[in-house]
Amino acid sequence: xxxxxxxxxxxxxxxxxxxxxxxxxxxxxxxxxxxxxxxxxxxxxxxxxxxxxxxxxxxxxxxxxxxxxxxxxxxxxxxxxxxxxxxxxxxxxxxxxxxxxxxxxxxxxxxxxxxxxxxxxxxxxxxxxxxxxxxxxxxxxxxxxxxxxxxxxxxxxxxxxxxxxxxxxxxxxxxxxxxxxxxxxxxxxxxxxxxxxxxxxxxxxxxxxxxxxxxxxxxxxxxxxxxxxxxxxxxxxxxxxxxxxxxxxxxxxxxxxxxxxxxxxxxxxxxxxxxxxxxxxx
Numbered sequence: 001x002x003x004x005x006x007x008x009x010x011x012x013x014x015x016x017x018x019x020x021x022x023x024x025x026x027x028x029x030x031x032x033x034x035x036x037x038x039x040x041x042x043x044x045x046x047x048x049x050x051x052x053x054x055x056x057x058x059x060x061x062x063x064x065x066x067x068x069x070x071x072x073x074x075x076x077x078x079x080x081x082x083x084x085x086x087x088x089x090x091x092x093x094x095x096x097x098x099x100x101x102x103x104x105x106x107x108x109x110x111x112x113x114x115x116x117x118x119x120x121x122x123x124x125x126x127x128x129x130x131x132x133x134x135x136x137x138x139x140x141x142x143x144x145x146x147x148x149x150x151x152x153x154x155x156x157x158x159x160x161x162x163x164x165x166x167x168x169x170x171x172x173x174x175x176x177x178x179x180x181x182x183x184x185x186x187x188x189x190x191x192x193x194x195x196x197x198x199x200x201x202x203x204x205x206x207x208x209x210x211x212x213x214x215x216x217x218x219x220x221x222x223x224x225x226x227x228x229x230x231x232x233x234x235x236x237x238x239x240x241x242x243x244x245x246x247x248x249x250x251x252x253x254x255x256x257x258x259x260x261x262x263x264x265x266x267x268x269x270x271x272x273x274x275x276x277x278x279x280x281x282x
Contacts, residue, residue, distance in 0.1 A: 007190035014061040015182060050182055054144055057178025057197045063185030066172070066196040066265070067226065073268040074224030081106040081262040082198065083244070084135055085205075085232030087114055091242045092231045096128050098245075102252045104262040107137035109161040109174045109196075111173070112158035116210045119165045126166050126263040131264040133183040134170040134193065135158065135205075136140065144179035152187055159191065171264050172196040178273065196265055202247075208235040217247070218254045226265070 053061035086092045108125050111134050115122040162171040173193040175181035188195055202216040217227055234242035
């Protein structure tokens with residue numbers, strides 16, 4: 001069994017500045033209590049900035065955040081197709097068939113309790129050359145408001161469930177809707193997980209307009225992009241099918257025309273010739 005690959009946690013520059021500001025405000029409140037509005041305003045401004053950063057899925061203020069593949073992968077003409085919220089028996093197998101037909105590989109950010117519900121489908125994802133990554137255990141909509149204990153339970157329960165079903169512990173984590181708070185980064189570092197967001201988001205859970213979804217994914221599409229789609233919770237298109245099934249054939253053709261190749265996040269982020277990343281366990 002592969003051993004965990006823990007990462008040292010290094011607070012982001014913003015978090016270091018935030019900690020220093022809190023200490024400074026505390027000292028200032030003691031030494032110059034008459035200036036309490038100034039100290040309180042500084043703390044409120046800091047918390048407001050942190051909250052805003054957590055509401056921006058691609059922000060790096062709270063810590064490292066993979067929004068696109070490394071330059072080496074882009075130089076090879078690689079992109080990353082990612083699918084969230086599955087597995088979904090009515091959708092995921094057809095997504096897999098379309099990917100197989102074009103030889104493309106993808107990363108599936110799965111909800112762990114759905115993986116437990118459909119273990120054979122989860123194993124099929126892996127057997128067909130793709131990787132499953134961590135998208136929490138139950139996909140709570142208030143995940144970004146959780147404290148460290150609640151976040152840890154969601155991450156750890158998913159990590160163990162996904163490993164037990166597929167035989168591999170995920171290496172990447174995607175927060176629910178990409179939203180988070182300052183507690184998340186140290187939790188991921190201790191578990192050897194990397195936060196992953198995206199460069200292109202089509203809002204395919206909100207609209208069934210296939211043309212609009214395809215346009216958001218392909219307009220300016222270039223090597224290194226990370227594309228977000230949903231095989232679970234997908235909106236329905238004009239045909240009544242999940243919109244991802246209406247869009248994916250045209251998207252895959254666009255990749256062919258642009259000489260782009262989709263790889264898993266792990267393949268895109270591991271340097272050529274380097275050993276595969278070790279599994280992460282809590």
